[in-house]
Amino acid sequence: MSALSNIGRFAPSPTGPLHFGSLVSALASYLDIKKRRGQWLVRVEDIDPPREVPGASATILQQLDAHGLHWDGDVLYQSERLPDYLAALEQLAHKDLTYYCTCNRQRMQTLGGIYDGHCRDLQLADKDSAIRLNVGDTDRGHQQFTDLIMGDYQQSLRTEVGDFALRRRDGLFSYQLAVVVDDHYQGITHIVRGSDLLDSTPRQLYLQQCLGYQRPEYMHLPVALNTDGQKLSKQNHAAALAPGNEAHNLYTALVWLQQQPPAELAYLSVSEILGWGITNWAISKIPSTMGMSAPDRF
Ligand code: GLU
Ligand code: ZN
Numbered sequence: 483m484s485a486l487s488n489i490g491r492f493a494p495s496p497t498g499p500l501h502f503g504s505l506v507s508a509l510a511s512y513l514d515i516k517k518r519r520g521q522w523l524v525r526v527e528d529i530d531p532p533r534e535v536p537g538a539s540a541t542i543l544q545q546l547d548a549h550g551l552h553w554d555g556d557v558l559y560q561s562e563r564l565p566d567y568l569a570a571l572e573q574l575a576h577k578d579l580t581y582y583c584t585c586n587r588q589r590m591q592t593l594g595g596i597y598d599g600h601c602r603d604l605q606l607a608d609k610d611s612a613i614r615l616n617v618g619d620t621d622r623g624h625q626q627f628t629d630l631i632m633g634d635y636q637q638s639l640r641t642e643v644g645d646f647a648l649r650r651r652d653g654l655f656s657y658q659l660a661v662v663v664d665d666h667y668q669g670i671t672h673i674v675r676g677s678d679l680l681d682s683t684p685r686q687l688y689l690q691q692c693l694g695y696q697r698p699e700y701m702h703l704p705v706a707l708n709t710d711g712q713k714l715s716k717q718n719h720a721a722a723l724a725p726g727n728e729a730h731n732l733y734t735a736l737v738w739l740q741q742q743p744p745a746e747l748a749y750l751s752v753s754e755i756l757g758w759g760i761t762n763w764a765i766s767k768i769p770s771t772m773g774m775s776a777p778d779r780f
Contacts, residue, residue: 487520487521487669487671488515488518488519488520488521488671488672489515489520489521489522489523489668489669489670489671489672490511490512490514490515490518490520490521490522490523490670490671490672490673490674491511491522491523491524491525491665491668491670491673492507492508492511492512492522492523492524492525492546492551492553493524493525493526493527493661493664493675494508494524494526494527494539494542495526495527495528495530495533495534496526496527496528496534496535496538496539496542497533497534497535497538498535498538498722499538499541499542499545499722499723500541500542500545500546500722500723501721501722501723502721502723502731502734502735502738503676503705505545505549505723505731505732505735506676506703506735506738506739507674507675507676507703508546508549508551509549509551509732509735509736509739509759510674510701510703510739510768511672511673511674511675512551512756513756513759513760513763514672514674514701514763514765515672515674516760516763517760517763518672520671520672521554521555522551522553522554523553523554523555523558523668523670524543524546524553524557524558525557525558525559525560525664525668526539526542526543526557526558526559526560526561527560527657527660527661528559528560528561529560529561529564529654529655529657529660530654530657531654539559541722543557545723545725548725548728548752549728549731549732549752550728550732550752550753550755550756551756558664558668560660560664563660563663563664563667564655566663566664566667567655567659567660567663570659570662570663570693571613571648571649571659573693574615574648574692574693575613577692579615579616579692580613580614580615580616580648581601581602581603581604581605581606581613581614581616581645582601582604582606582607582608582611582612582613582614583597583600583601583606583611583612583613583614583645583647584601584606584610584611584612584651585597585600585601585612593644596641596642596643596644597614597643597644597645597646598644599616599644599645601614602614602616602645610651611651612647612649612650612651613647613648613649614645614646614647614648615645615646615647615648615688615689615692616645617639617640617643617644617645617646617688618639618640619640620638620640620641623638623639623640623688624636624637624638624639624640625637625638625639625683625684625685625687625688627683627684627687627697627700629680629683629700629701629702630699630700630701630765631677631701631702631703631704631765631768631770632677632680632702632770633770635680635683635684636684637681637684639684639685639688643684643685646658646685657682658682658685658686658689659689661686662686662689662690662693662695663693665686665695665698666690666693666695666696670698671698671699672698672699672701673698673699673700673701674701674703675701675702675703676702676703676705677702677703677704677705678705679702680702683700683702701765703739703768704768704769704770704771704772705772728752729748729749729750729751729752729755730748732752732755732756732759733747733748733755736755736758736759739767739768740767740768740769741759741762741763741764741767741768742767743755743758743759743762
């Protein structure tokens with residue numbers, strides 16, 4: 483594989499079947515990387531067992547397949563990647579960028595989500611501790627990037643996030659750590675995902691810097707809302723995509739992404755719809771905010 487090849491990915495958590503919002507993310511990342519003549523990888527983010535639903539990974543993979551979203555190479559499972567997450571933690575500890583934290587949930591709640599660095603200089607022991615990353619002072623922790631849809635985005639990690647956890651007190655690795663280690667491991671050059679993750683991106687950029695990784699390009703999609711204006715998610719029981727409607731689902735997702743597919747496309751096959759989608763993929767048509775709701779029937 484050449485170092486210059488384009489690689490995209492879809493990284494579902496197996497907390498339930500795909501719904502319309504996750505199909506939009508999968509489709510957009512697929513079309514975008516295929517337009518760039520790149521490879522599209524699928525990574526199952528199964529490192530949070532308490533949140534997982536048995537059988538969900540298999541269902542998601544089957545749904546992707548039914549929509550013609552065929553991935554390149556083997557699916558990567560984060561549950562098989564734990565030694566690399568540990569190695570990354572060791573690399574950060576070696577640079578003196580991490581520390582143990584024993585703050586409990588009650589204390590965290592009083593902080594309103596921004597950790598105050600209470601344990602930073604306490605030299606606590608590993609046992610029953612979280613591991614936090616020191617985000618440095620306001621200067622060092624200031625992150626900026628240009629999103630391909632959302633434009634300029636800035637965040638001060640010190641004042642808006644605080645030292646964040648890379649390993650939780652229960653021993654589970656954090657999403658932020660695993661996603662950064664794996665995007666690097668898989669050579670991902672283009673990350674396309676929902677804008678619910680926009681405010682996680684500065685943490686990931688900072689981690690990439692700390693670990694000496696390259697920065698990929700980012701594209702955050704407007705999030706599909708239900709008719710009550712809530713984000714469609716497995717948590718608020720967004721309906722799973724019913725089998726047998728794949729062509730229609732893809733067509734509706736293209737409309738939702740404002741790619742302006744011709745009406746006749748709706749009656750063609752999954753592979754014809756995807757072919758049209760690749761040829762006509764236009765990032766500039768995707769709106770940065772979405773007033774429109776996802777269709778009820780999903
Ligand atoms: N696994 C995450 C989710 O399903 C997405 C991770 C990502 O795209 O960075 O919300
Ligand atoms: Zn603490």
